Amino acid sequence: MVFEEIKASRQSFARRGRLYTFHGIVETPVFMPVGTQATVKSLTPEDLISCGAQIILGNTYHLYLRPGHRLIESLGGLHSFMGWSGPILTDSGGFQVFSLSPLRKIREEGAIFRSHIDGSLHELTPELAIEVQESLGADIMMCLDTCIPYPSSFQDTQKATDLTERWAKRCLDARKRDELLLFAIAQGGMYPELRRHSIQGLLKMGFDGYALGGLSVGEPKELLLKIIEDSRPLIPSRFPVYVMGVGTPEDIVECVYRGIDMFDCVMPTRNARNGMLFTSFGRIVIKNARFARDEGPIDPNCNCYVCNRFSRAYLRHLFIAKELLAYRLNTYHNLYYYLNLMKDIRNAIERDEFEVFRKNFYMKREGT
């Protein structure tokens, strides 16, 4: 068994679940911190555990280019390389080819791209995506998909969606390590019938879980939620469902409400490095002058190491002075905020109080 639904909310699609991986059990709904280059920026594995991380995400594109999946494999795989003994999900690299590479050509065989590091030419095929992820030893591998911009025409979206389906089949065929889970990515852009077609095609092939891809690419939030409302019920409850690259705390609450189990996003970590901090009453920009003499913690309702230990005045000073410790402490706090939010969400679902939780979540933000 890969996934178990242990409690379903009575008033929404929100649900508590458990995902069984080679490196341990993941309690869902879950947020996965992004560890692009075999590190969640500025943090150690111990920090991640004390923040409440259960599973982290690694980026196939980055690790394939540097230091190389063969090197990581020869050193015992990604877990051993980076010192993280919990589960790891790796993406397929498709999104980075789409967003980072200066040259990119999609053909039936795969995605041709130039390295953003040294300009060298590569072709990412479904088979290579699986080879890299198996070398890394990811507990959850993702099929290579084709990403399209928003907005795209029906015809372009259909072409990309069909190719994604053929690539998914090739990923399934290329897979050698059965102990590593393989998730498919449904595409279909903003067209409900293409989404339906994509999900149904992938379900027939039989994957361990399903992701809704091609979201959070600039579409209005209402559209994102509409797609999820339409698509989610098409996936049987015995599968974990993952929305890639989502999102803000509000997005996560809304997606959980609509039945999503898994999330990842660079927002808590990247925004931390830009001085934007998440709190129970909304976001704050730490460099703001009003924090210069503020002896209080980032968030009085937060119980993280940073909030227990340092003042806003100190964090503002570190950020303005461009001190390395600023990025580290901000990252720690933001990840703690996200992971604690997920814990609160899970607790609320267990007590069948997710609706109340959701209402309070918005009320706290409005109150300030």
Add this chain to the structure above:
Amino acid sequence: MVFEEIKASRQSFARRGRLYTFHGIVETPVFMPVGTQATVKSLTPEDLISCGAQIILGNTYHLYLRPGHRLIESLGGLHSFMGWSGPILTDSGGFQVFSLSPLRKIREEGAIFRSHIDGSLHELTPELAIEVQESLGADIMMCLDTCIPYPSSFQDTQKATDLTERWAKRCLDARKRDELLLFAIAQGGMYPELRRHSIQGLLKMGFDGYALGGLSVGEPKELLLKIIEDSRPLIPSRFPVYVMGVGTPEDIVECVYRGIDMFDCVMPTRNARNGMLFTSFGRIVIKNARFARDEGPIDPNCNCYVCNRFSRAYLRHLFIAKELLAYRLNTYHNLYYYLNLMKDIRNAIERDEFEVFRKNFYMKREGT
């Protein structure tokens, strides 16, 4: 009592001591990590403790300019601001005026300089140096001294040395908080008779400790050690003696041998950020290609968190990928190396085996 010599080596001037400060006892010989802007770059106070730090150094020049000593004072002082509850020594700001400011004019009253941050004009006087350090609440304050380049003429050196003495008197007179120790800085450049004159003048005024300043400014190592050999015996053993800005592990061993008690240097922290790591067998440059697949720790003889946890291959990857974690882990290791070296030095002196220790220290380095 400020300082107590608890064991003197029989074969050298090396000695074990104890320095009593408002925030606790410091076992000497001691190395003080440099926390320029109210942070030892990339590390938390807990990291510093687990590295073995007893006392850290803060920079008056930097903290005066940003965030300002009055702001830090209003937030309870530097200890509270940065969350470090152990002793803190602050320098006087003189060296940074000398090395960082684009404009600088020394007159009887003080040192006129422009901020390296915003170009604003300031005058650092002995009275201001003490005011700032008392606002910060430094356990050990340093007198404002005048720094001269190497080489300087006898006449220039004499002028600077005499002015340093008059400034020291003004620092003493300006001091209000008796619980904070005040150390004088002897100048005299590379001229033994000026050094002698400087030390004798300062001793007459009565400070809590004495530093040998104006060293490690580009002079040959033999000259540095010669100055220390000549100057150190002029200071009675009831005072702690501090050589500012020194140095390499080898320099520290040689200075301890010549009776020095206290050290600070940016080398372990700055070099860490440049990928240069200290080991028991010498230095390594982590980005070197030969470490690409090296599963071993930085130093098999090191017991620090980083060496217990991560491979050279991983640290090389982090450094090449310019990951924030690289700077943090490298800094942690290098500081641990320095602080553990000091512990080994103290243990050796206690057992009256410092001579053996010194010999082994060099042999280990030659063996590789």
